[in-house]
Amino acid sequence: MPERPAATVRLVEESEATGRVAAIFADIRATKGIDAVPNFWRALATSADHLELMWSRLKAIMHPEAEGRTGRLDPLTREIIALAVSATNGCAYCVNSHTAAVLRLGLDVEALGEVMAIIALFHSTNAIAEGYQVVPDILPPT
């Protein structure tokens, strides 16, 4: 059986990063409290500009405390949203990464099962609503 091919670009090694890329890699490790830069950021690092744009945005939204601000949602809820989006999109890398995050933030496997059940339930209702083209009737017009 064939194996899954690697990424379509050569990932930037942490040891070869310099300048702006090295600084962002260091900020990723520090902000997330991890030892290695995940593959996602090493792929993005093939374009320093776009690495910076993506990291600065993710940091602002997912790590507001690191910038002295407070989000309205708690960190676990934020990661649950990320997992719901990723499972809905069927993104393997993203499901892997955000499942790791929700488990690290204290969700256990049983509660993860409830998250999955809710995600799955609303895929059903979404398909029914689209399949019958039901017209919105709940939220009053703004």
Added chain:
Amino acid sequence: MPERPAATVRLVEESEATGRVAAIFADIRATKGIDAVPNFWRALATSADHLELMWSRLKAIMHPEAEGRTGRLDPLTREIIALAVSATNGCAYCVNSHTAAVLRLGLDVEALGEVMAIIALFHSTNAIAEGYQVVPDILPPT
């Protein structure tokens, strides 16, 4: 300009529902504390079997208290997941319905903005992960 067509099936009127369908309509109103049965359920009611299957499952997952059980997630978090799935799927009816629900459960427009920002952010990262076919590296193999 043309208007959006109605649903592809004739919605069952509450006044014409009898037997099992009438009982489920009554349970929907009571469990959700609403006065009118939403269009979604009136479309599903064209098939009593499938109305029952969908409602019993939604009730078990989203209204466990109504069945004397307790979910692991709180009601607002459950509805935020529903909204994240619906926005990701681009389901107009569902976005309308679950936005109404999160607002009713106390989320304000500013916090809704944070939910949307998180949803949008992870659509970005999902697209990057897929676009480069980045290989999962975070969660250790189970």
Added chain:
Amino acid sequence: MPERPAATVRLVEESEATGRVAAIFADIRATKGIDAVPNFWRALATSADHLELMWSRLKAIMHPEAEGRTGRLDPLTREIIALAVSATNGCAYCVNSHTAAVLRLGLDVEALGEVMAIIALFHSTNAIAEGYQVVPDILPPT
């Protein structure tokens, strides 16, 4: 409340079609046994080449009898597949069009409910399989 905007291109009127476009419009009406060319084909007609490519392909796959060939699936099953794809993609035009087709081919509203229930069910299982990243284990390697 604002109305839904019309298509992003001006639809070609049947009365203004000439040459190749007029011939394809006539073939669409004859092959499908309808009196008016649906909006979909009138939008495509803004590019005669691509109208021809799409119609010749759709005719070959969905109306093989019109070309003296026989498909392996019956017409209703073909349209049910089209509806399942369209509901999954959430395409309003397509759901409307293929629901009309399955009803015309004899499916009643109760059986349409079963189609929807199956579509909705497998959206659930798809989301669970993606959400846990379950590894395929059923079909033996080819």
Added chain:
Amino acid sequence: MPERPAATVRLVEESEATGRVAAIFADIRATKGIDAVPNFWRALATSADHLELMWSRLKAIMHPEAEGRTGRLDPLTREIIALAVSATNGCAYCVNSHTAAVLRLGLDVEALGEVMAIIALFHSTNAIAEGYQVVPDILPPT
């Protein structure tokens, strides 16, 4: 080249299942006439409640005969719908599983090619309809 990671949760072994989970595992094997419980159900079994909800729903919709009821669609058509949804969603596990099912129910590789051609065709038309935002015009308003 890296390998594909396993599921994000440890699958429940058939030998370690007890109580309700063991009973559902037995029902899955009996209803489907298979010797081993597929990975999908072993992942779901990390939450007994949600395993039960999903299995009871799938059984009701896909194996109505096992419950003394008759569906309106035949088993092959049901599985073809499942395959169409799964291919549209790009769910690897699901495509693998439902392809196995349609082959087991008698579809040969040539007819599978027709199913794929129909699925692919309507992805094209869906994209055109969305890309031009064509307004529905076929089904009369209900």
Added chain:
Amino acid sequence: MPERPAATVRLVEESEATGRVAAIFADIRATKGIDAVPNFWRALATSADHLELMWSRLKAIMHPEAEGRTGRLDPLTREIIALAVSATNGCAYCVNSHTAAVLRLGLDVEALGEVMAIIALFHSTNAIAEGYQVVPDILPPT
């Protein structure tokens, strides 16, 4: 027939915008050379932080000249990508907005037809590749 409901949040009027929101609205009008702030940005303005994050990122990527930088792709190619993503996602607002942009940048209706034909073609091939779970074989491993 029912009308399409308005957005789920009340759009911020240009006349009521103050401070940071007013400044961003002015920058949107100036950078894009338009007279009115589109609904998209007026919806985002319900959360000033997230309006700023999204606009600053869109400006950096789509209007690099406004920041004294040069993108690698020309403006029309950038908008064609935006349209391809939007048609693929089936996002009505986005298709409307990016079709307006490509037409403004000089694409005519015939060439738009070619864009649509390419988008539609690769939806077909994507569905086939997913439907058969074809293993990548072209790009050499990195």
Added chain:
Amino acid sequence: MPERPAATVRLVEESEATGRVAAIFADIRATKGIDAVPNFWRALATSADHLELMWSRLKAIMHPEAEGRTGRLDPLTREIIALAVSATNGCAYCVNSHTAAVLRLGLDVEALGEVMAIIALFHSTNAIAEGYQVVPDILPPT
């Protein structure tokens, strides 16, 4: 860790192809200037009719020069659209294949980063537009 399963059908070997399939395989190699027939076409070859339909359409749209016609878009822009669609759909085979194509046509890794940034950006805006159900306001009604 388990490996990724192979395709769901046995791929047709180039050496075993005869008649129409062999002729199409030869045309694919000649038109694309490659030595081996990609897996995608070898899977499609399990149904000669559908192989022919798909190849003739792809050739007409992506290789018009081979048929003595000229497309309105240049070959690199066409492949960028294909990549945008494939990344949006999360199709691994397709991302791999079209990334190879854009690199072969001269895009470098830095410019590929810009393509990805644009794709990712518009996934964000699409999610916001869907998440708030913003009503189209830009293109004037046709």
